[in-house]
Amino acid sequence: MRDDTTAEENSAARFNRQHPIGTPVVAYPGFRPEDDPTAERIETTTRSRATLLGGHTDVVWVHGHDACIALTHIDVVDTTEAVS
Template sequence: MSQIDIGADQDRVDAFNTEHSVGSWVRYWTGTRQDPAKSGQTRTEAQLLSGHTPVVWVTGHGAP
């Protein structure tokens, strides 16, 4: 089992938030990156979901 690097994940979240404010247009994928990208606006800052998975909520997709 691989060890989770929470520090690196938090660094990615912080970098995303520095570059993209809430309401920014972003590309996202709901499957693999071989699938076509979709675009939408961020509804939240990026955050660590359950303390280990970087996420950002996008308008028109997902919960909250």
């Protein structure tokens, strides 16, 4: 059996397996804060599955933003809290 998946498709598929629609995330629509300390930051949730855009960029749509955002600009929020 031939495997025609690309690294980008594997990245989107991996994201989708680990994070269902509605996952809390912090999204950076422009630059990541490491690259621009004044970068826009959106605390939100995903509203779509991750997909491959244009054959080269893994993206996801989030609530509160009108365009898709590259997975490289998405940080999943860890919602597990230690119980004491």
